[in-house]
Amino acid sequence: QTVKIGTPTFLTGAAAPAFGIPAKNGVELIVRGINNGELPAPYNTKGFAGRQVEALIYDEAGGGTKQVTEMRNKVQKDNVDAIIGIISSGTCAATTALSEELKVLTIQTVCGTTRVFEELNKDPKYVFRTINTATANNVSAARYIAAKMKGKVKGITGINQNYAWGQDSWRDFRLAMATLMPDVTATKKPQFPKIFSGQYGTEISALSRAKENLVHSSFWGGDLEAFIGQSSARGLFKRKLFVLTVGETVAYRLGKKFPQGIMVGTRGPYGMYVANDPSPINAWFQKEYRKAYGEPPSQPSYQYAQGYLAGKFAYDDAAKKAGKFPTTEQVIASLTGATFPSFVGNVTMGLSKGHQIVTDDRWGVTVWDDKKGEMVLEDVVIFPPGCVNPPNGVKSADWLKGGMKGAKC
Amino acid sequence: MDFELLLVILVDGLVYSSYLFLVAVGLTVIFGVQKVLNVTHGAFYAFGAYLTAYLIGLWAKGGLPDAGGFFLIFISAAILGVVLGVIIERGLLRFLYDRDEHIAVLATFAAFLVLEDVILLIWGTDPYLAFQPMSLLGSSEIAGLVFDNYSLTMIVLTFVVAFVLWYGLNRTQFGKILLAVIFDREVSMAMGINVTKVFLITFIIGTFLGALGGAYHAPIISVQPGIGVEVIVLAFAVVVIGGMGSIPGALIGAIVVGISRAAAVHLFPEVELFVIYGIMALVLIFRPEGLFAPIKARKI
Amino acid sequence: MTRVLEVHDLEKNFGGVVAAHNINVAVEIGETIGIIGANGAGKTTFVNMVTGYLKPSSGRIEFMGKNVVGLQPRDVTKLGLCRSFQVPQVFLSESIFDNMMVAYGIAERSGLGLFAPLHTEERAAKVDAQLKRYQIDDYRDMAASALPQGVRKLLDIAMATVRNPKLVMLDEPTSGISVEEKFGLMDIIMQALREEETTVMFIEHDMEIVERFVDRVWAFYQGQVICDATTAEAMKDEKVREFVIGQEYHPAHVEGGVHA
Amino acid sequence: MNRLFDKTFWGLTIGLVGLLALNFFLEEWMRSIGLQSLSRGCVAIGLLILWRTGLVSFGHALFFGFGAYTVAMMQILGVNDLFVLLICGMATAGFLAFFLGFLLRKYRAIFFALLNMAFSMILYGVLAKAEWLGSTDGFGVKQVSFIGMTPADDMYRPLLFVCAAFFAYISAVGAHWYLKSTLGMMTMAVRENEIRVEYLGYSAEKAIHVKYVLSGLLAGVGGVIMAVTVGHVDPDSMVYWPVSGDFVFITILAGTGNVGATFIGALVYELLRTYAFEFAPHLWQLILGGSLLLIIMFLPDGLWSIRSELRNRRELRQAKRDSDNRAAEVRR
Amino acid sequence: MLKVEGLDVNIGATPILRGVGIEVPSGTMCGLIGRNGAGKTTFLRAIMGALDAQNGQMEFDGTDLVAAAAHQRAHMGIGFMPEDRRLVPQLTSEENIMLPSWTTKIEKPQERLEWIYELMPEVQEFRSRGATELSGGQQKFVAFARALMVGTKLLMLDEPSEGIAPVFAQRMVEIMEGLKEAGESVLVAESNDKHIKNLLDRIFVIERGSIISGQDA
Numbered sequence A: 001q002t003v004k005i006g007t008p009t010f011l012t013g014a015a016a017p018a019f020g021i022p023a024k025n026g027v028e029l030i031v032r033g034i035n036n037g038e039l040p041a042p043y044n045t046k047g048f049a050g051r052q053v054e055a056l057i058y059d060e061a062g063g064g065t066k067q068v069t070e071m072r073n074k075v076q077k078d079n080v081d082a083i084i085g086i087i088s089s090g091t092c093a094a095t096t097a098l099s100e101e102l103k104v105l106t107i108q109t110v111c112g113t114t115r116v117f118e119e120l121n122k123d124p125k126y127v128f129r130t131i132n133t134a135t136a137n138n139v140s141a142a143r144y145i146a147a148k149m150k151g152k153v154k155g156i157t158g159i160n161q162n163y164a165w166g167q168d169s170w171r172d173f174r175l176a177m178a179t180l181m182p183d184v185t186a187t188k189k190p191q192f193p194k195i196f197s198g199q200y201g202t203e204i205s206a207l208s209r210a211k212e213n214l215v216h217s218s219f220w221g222g223d224l225e226a227f228i229g230q231s232s233a234r235g236l237f238k239r240k241l242f243v244l245t246v247g248e249t250v251a252y253r254l255g256k257k258f259p260q261g262i263m264v265g266t267r268g269p270y271g272m273y274v275a276n277d278p279s280p281i282n283a284w285f286q287k288e289y290r291k292a293y294g295e296p297p298s299q300p301s302y303q304y305a306q307g308y309l310a311g312k313f314a315y316d317d318a319a320k321k322a323g324k325f326p327t328t329e330q331v332i333a334s335l336t337g338a339t340f341p342s343f344v345g346n347v348t349m350g351l352s353k354g355h356q357i358v359t360d361d362r363w364g365v366t367v368w369d370d371k372k373g374e375m376v377l378e379d380v381v382i383f384p385p386g387c388v389n390p391p392n393g394v395k396s397a398d399w400l401k402g403g404m405k406g407a408k409c
Numbered sequence B: 001m002d003f004e005l006l007l008v009i010l011v012d013g014l015v016y017s018s019y020l021f022l023v024a025v026g027l028t029v030i031f032g033v034q035k036v037l038n039v040t041h042g043a044f045y046a047f048g049a050y051l052t053a054y055l056i057g058l059w060a061k062g063g064l065p066d067a068g069g070f071f072l073i074f075i076s077a078a079i080l081g082v083v084l085g086v087i088i089e090r091g092l093l094r095f096l097y098d099r100d101e102h103i104a105v106l107a108t109f110a111a112f113l114v115l116e117d118v119i120l121l122i123w124g125t126d127p128y129l130a131f132q133p134m135s136l137l138g139s140s141e142i143a144g145l146v147f148d149n150y151s152l153t154m155i156v157l158t159f160v161v162a163f164v165l166w167y168g169l170n171r172t173q174f175g176k177i178l179l180a181v182i183f184d185r186e187v188s189m190a191m192g193i194n195v196t197k198v199f200l201i202t203f204i205i206g207t208f209l210g211a212l213g214g215a216y217h218a219p220i221i222s223v224q225p226g227i228g229v230e231v232i233v234l235a236f237a238v239v240v241i242g243g244m245g246s247i248p249g250a251l252i253g254a255i256v257v258g259i260s261r262a263a264a265v266h267l268f269p270e271v272e273l274f275v276i277y278g279i280m281a282l283v284l285i286f287r288p289e290g291l292f293a294p295i296k297a298r299k300i
Numbered sequence C: 001m002t003r004v005l006e007v008h009d010l011e012k013n014f015g016g017v018v019a020a021h022n023i024n025v026a027v028e029i030g031e032t033i034g035i036i037g038a039n040g041a042g043k044t045t046f047v048n049m050v051t052g053y054l055k056p057s058s059g060r061i062e063f064m065g066k067n068v069v070g071l072q073p074r075d076v077t078k079l080g081l082c083r084s085f086q087v088p089q090v091f092l093s094e095s096i097f098d099n100m101m102v103a104y105g106i107a108e109r110s111g112l113g114l115f116a117p118l119h120t121e122e123r124a125a126k127v128d129a130q131l132k133r134y135q136i137d138d139y140r141d142m143a144a145s146a147l148p149q150g151v152r153k154l155l156d157i158a159m160a161t162v163r164n165p166k167l168v169m170l171d172e173p174t175s176g177i178s179v180e181e182k183f184g185l186m187d188i189i190m191q192a193l194r195e196e197e198t199t200v201m202f203i204e205h206d207m208e209i210v211e212r213f214v215d216r217v218w219a220f221y222q223g224q225v226i227c228d229a230t231t232a233e234a235m236k237d238e239k240v241r242e243f244v245i246g247q248e249y250h251p252a253h254v255e256g257g258v259h260a
Numbered sequence D: 001m002n003r004l005f006d007k008t009f010w011g012l013t014i015g016l017v018g019l020l021a022l023n024f025f026l027e028e029w030m031r032s033i034g035l036q037s038l039s040r041g042c043v044a045i046g047l048l049i050l051w052r053t054g055l056v057s058f059g060h061a062l063f064f065g066f067g068a069y070t071v072a073m074m075q076i077l078g079v080n081d082l083f084v085l086l087i088c089g090m091a092t093a094g095f096l097a098f099f100l101g102f103l104l105r106k107y108r109a110i111f112f113a114l115l116n117m118a119f120s121m122i123l124y125g126v127l128a129k130a131e132w133l134g135s136t137d138g139f140g141v142k143q144v145s146f147i148g149m150t151p152a153d154d155m156y157r158p159l160l161f162v163c164a165a166f167f168a169y170i171s172a173v174g175a176h177w178y179l180k181s182t183l184g185m186m187t188m189a190v191r192e193n194e195i196r197v198e199y200l201g202y203s204a205e206k207a208i209h210v211k212y213v214l215s216g217l218l219a220g221v222g223g224v225i226m227a228v229t230v231g232h233v234d235p236d237s238m239v240y241w242p243v244s245g246d247f248v249f250i251t252i253l254a255g256t257g258n259v260g261a262t263f264i265g266a267l268v269y270e271l272l273r274t275y276a277f278e279f280a281p282h283l284w285q286l287i288l289g290g291s292l293l294l295i296i297m298f299l300p301d302g303l304w305s306i307r308s309e310l311r312n313r314r315e316l317r318q319a320k321r322d323s324d325n326r327a328a329e330v331r332r
Numbered sequence E: 001m002l003k004v005e006g007l008d009v010n011i012g013a014t015p016i017l018r019g020v021g022i023e024v025p026s027g028t029m030c031g032l033i034g035r036n037g038a039g040k041t042t043f044l045r046a047i048m049g050a051l052d053a054q055n056g057q058m059e060f061d062g063t064d065l066v067a068a069a070a071h072q073r074a075h076m077g078i079g080f081m082p083e084d085r086r087l088v089p090q091l092t093s094e095e096n097i098m099l100p101s102w103t104t105k106i107e108k109p110q111e112r113l114e115w116i117y118e119l120m121p122e123v124q125e126f127r128s129r130g131a132t133e134l135s136g137g138q139q140k141f142v143a144f145a146r147a148l149m150v151g152t153k154l155l156m157l158d159e160p161s162e163g164i165a166p167v168f169a170q171r172m173v174e175i176m177e178g179l180k181e182a183g184e185s186v187l188v189a190e191s192n193d194k195h196i197k198n199l200l201d202r203i204f205v206i207e208r209g210s211i212i213s214g215q216d217a
């Protein structure tokens, strides 16, 4: 008997290279590790509660509504026991109600929209998320700037893709900056090019001409690569300061072509920020990933793998408590509010009634390491979970607008 | 309004127009002759970009000089023009000339879906980067801003392509023969024109142009799955604005859209997304057949 | 009021080509008018303007005392001025029967009535009667695309007359019809139209047909009416002979019923 | 009047009864596939009406999306009854079609197809951009009530299925009757020869306009069913151009011979997609595209042509038998 | 010169021609006469390769036409004037006439054009007018001239006098007389042989897709 896990990830389309495929690789690796009992303690037992894990990976392309159908098929037709995955916020928002309706344990792994637990599913039972919200990411970026660049930043502008992720990212960043650095002005004309347009010449001109000197961008994947290539050729990185909230998704691939001195984020303790962290699980993951795929794991690999670690923790814990293979309800009970060991130390399901993880968030500045032949980060600051997340029960938007009261830094 | 801004809008606009034109011109050529709205055009673009990026990668690995990149761009487009052009025209389109034009659109749409996955099978999901030709050309300063020369060469390429095509169609015998084929295949055959050959040649030219669009952009974008989809819709819009099948139309259409878009990005970034469709709707309301409408035969 | 149609100072240019110039003509009720003229003289253009397909450059067209310049073909049709075409305009992939059904359906219904079923016994009977009158009932269920040219022409004319128009304009009803059939065909048409007391105007190149069926002739030349007279007079007219008929025409042969 | 109650009518009625009976046995995922087929089928009927006029729309996701988004927006306003939502969805989609119709009725052939696409892309842009319209995330759609009734949880989807089947049935019968009416027969007339239609005294543009509004209404019905079925609306899966492509795909698959076939086409499409997605997670486009190509090449009139093919063969066989008999008689 | 035997042609699934056989000897003017719908146009189109032959042989000057591609006909010196003219609207009359000379190797096309203009001076008058600016009859002359341009060996005319005013029809006949004197081989399809009867050397009567008689006039 196996535990069947449905795992949506982008296998086709533009989100596949930067997110979908690394995520899939991470899943395949961690599932292998789990099934063979290769992982270090405390995850050195085989399978989920002793049963082998079977990951049914399927394509997340095509929009939220389509994903609702796919999830229904996976649950009702292929009888999966749980869903672990989901990259796009749109998919998370679209499927959260369905997960509750189908009573299927769902661990969302990459999507960052606060709407999932703050609007759509205020009283979650089956849905969990094992990554910080996008808000945390942008708040920590603002905190980093406030801490490290006082006086250097004269104004902020942004270029973000014209969809929910980009819009939310810019808004959160702007609000956090307004609280932390009230005398820094924000532009009235942020750029919102169409997603996947690939051609940013005009926007680069507009950014070059802007009087604000810090550019915020939540670009990822191919858009980010194209933007970096075009901006480098036009000297934009020499003119402006940059904060790329998920820039790490392309940093390894671009190698030396990735500009130095740029602030990049990974939305938590993943990827580049933990590449040298000696914790045993992390060391195993880094080593095996590089061995299997010939490149270092970036954030989506970590984030999906972390979702599976949460799954393993909950199944094992529930089995221990129940004394037999657990029911979904028992697994949920074990995961709710749990603190479990992840790649670098423990993480806690600390928000939204124990369904939303809170982790630390890390920021630093890129610099090329000749010895390793890899981009690395310097000047790294680790912001503890309480510093970048709202207190329990407070909505992110209210918290941001209210000046981030109650933050524990 | 300050003069510098106007200049920047003009340059940005022309660069974007060039992009649009190179992307759209192959589509309009094929539509003009074969009356097929060729959705596989998007895949030609993607193939062009992939092959170029891939070859430039190999080239660089072999330690050969970066300037070879330009050679590879045209070689890739030419190879694809012949290979894909022949496969699609001989293998698919020729069965569709006698059928409804919508059916042809759908068949090419289906072929497009298939080709997208063929790309995936050949090149995988990893993006390809080929910045070498762009880095090689360096940059220049206009109106206080840095522009990369590679994008500026795109403007030149656009005008060269537009002129060559316009000349070929309007000033040469081949162009006039094309007009005959466009008008009536049966009569053309009766007049000794090898219509099969003419169709194949134009389709190869159209495919070459589509692939060239992709090949020439490969150095400035990240070549990754899905780039073809975006291109089709843009190309359709440009072609419809200009008048389907008209080369000058595609050029003017691209310029109108490119400059309006540049102005929008600089002045009102909020409306950027709607510029192209807005212009399309406006043009069609006032000139239903596009800016350059084809001549029609009398009916009664 | 006995005038069906009055045309005043009609002008039409296509770029440099003068397709109508200074046309002033009128048609009395019950008349049969023949329009002759060399190719490109402007005959079809004239019909197109009268029926609203083309807008004249200037001039006035009155049908039953009402100015019809600027009306759409459908409005002109509803007023009772119908036409057939040089190239028959029928629904090629449908059967003759369905062609006529649709024609009647459109003619008889308007507004919400258009949502009522097309096929009714009553209408089918009417269609069959009309097909019989035009002697094309043998082809009832054949697709129009497969019809012989002559039958297609008849269908075109039959469709033009479903509204019992006051005036029909036929554009070359016999072109492309073999000599043996021409007269028979015209007999059918004229008889059917006379039963309905319709005023008829037709364009024709065959002078024998003109002689036989027409009361009055308008001869067109380079956009102008060079002759508006009874048939006999027109045939003798110098200009008509020079620009339209040519030398070949010998009335004696027609009367003999054979041609050289 | 019995011309209205013809074979197709009874076929559809039997289909409805069959569906209602099946409802008791279906597993939930099958019911979902059924619901989506009904939804897409309604849109495809609208396309069929246009197709018979010689017009193809590559942008009917516009009306589909309008219907679907109306459900979400009305729920925000507090309206939650399926029937009210249906009427609202049809009304908004219908009004949009009515207004756009004034422009679109002037266009034919590929221009018509593309202009529709342009409008759907404009709507896509607005939805994807405007935060108050949910941006790319869209909105969730809550469970609806049925004329004020709120069924028990396990009865909800079966009841929804019953309603959707009825809506689809009414749409199909309505469309079928419409196609037999004078105005409906004008589809063919307009396609074949607009000049003749004008000279028969009717405006071809007006006829097209009516059809356009009807097809918009039907797409609205499809959108409402889809929104309620899936429980979510978003621009990528409701209005983006490949969605319109799916509808055209279904129309081709089914053929334009019969409104009933449309639902079969929709079902086949739905199954094809489900299994392609399952068995070839990253090559499903290849399978869909390949099937579409095969259909275009070998079943030019869609699934419906299988039927006519069979009938032809039967008739041929019959004719052969007749002539054999005759020959036998002669010999005797 | 042209020899056809046992030709069967279907359009779609409908058989249109059944076992048609004719022969056009070199230097003769032959008529293919039949009522509307008898299959004249179909026959000519089949010879031109626009329709596929189900059965039968077609031979021109010793070359097998069934095997040759459609466009080869023009290269062999067959000129064709379609029933409905079909001039290319974007080209001028003269360009329309010259069109076949661009793809086939006609010797001295300019001289041939001059000769055609001599034969039909009226065409020269509107040589620079666009094809759309001509009336039906005028277009017919241009189509005739175009066929003449390639038709160095055989000319096939589909209803040249249809829809033509008597003056023009007479001109048409005169032109054909000229051709006859020049020794051209011609095959004319007509439903109405009144104008050309005297010119014909041989008449084939076609009815319902079959030749019912073929005799020297």
Ligand SMILES: Nc1ncnc2c1ncn2[C@@H]1O[C@H](COP(=O)(O)OP(=O)(O)OP(=O)(O)O)[C@@H](O)[C@H]1O
Binding pocket: B298, C014, C017, C018, C019, C037, C038, C039, C040, C041, C042, C043, C044, C045, C046, C086, E132, E133, E134, E135, E136, E137, E138, E163, E165
């Ligand atoms: N739509 C048009 N555009 C340009 N020129 C036109 C148009 N319609 C007609 N003409 C020109 O107007 C003149 C008159 O044409 P028309 O068709 O009325 O002649 P006709 O008398 O009917 O000739 P035919 O007997 O050949 O049918 C011709 O020179 C023709 O070329």
Ligand SMILES: Nc1ncnc2c1ncn2[C@@H]1O[C@H](COP(=O)(O)OP(=O)(O)OP(=O)(O)O)[C@@H](O)[C@H]1O
Binding pocket: C145, C146, C147, C148, C149, C150, C176, E011, E012, E014, E016, E034, E035, E036, E037, E038, E039, E040, E041, E042, E043, E083, E191
């Ligand atoms: N596409 C078609 N489908 C079915 N039947 C056709 C088609 N085209 C022509 N036919 C039929 O073929 C027969 C021969 O047609 P064709 O055009 O060769 O006759 P024709 O002798 O040239 O007549 P016309 O004098 O009218 O030009 C006609 O009966 C016609 O109805």
Ligand SMILES: [Mg+2]
Binding pocket: C043, C044, C045, C086, E136
């Ligand atoms: Mg005329």
Ligand SMILES: [Mg+2]
Binding pocket: E040, E041, E042, E083, E158, E159
């Ligand atoms: Mg003929």
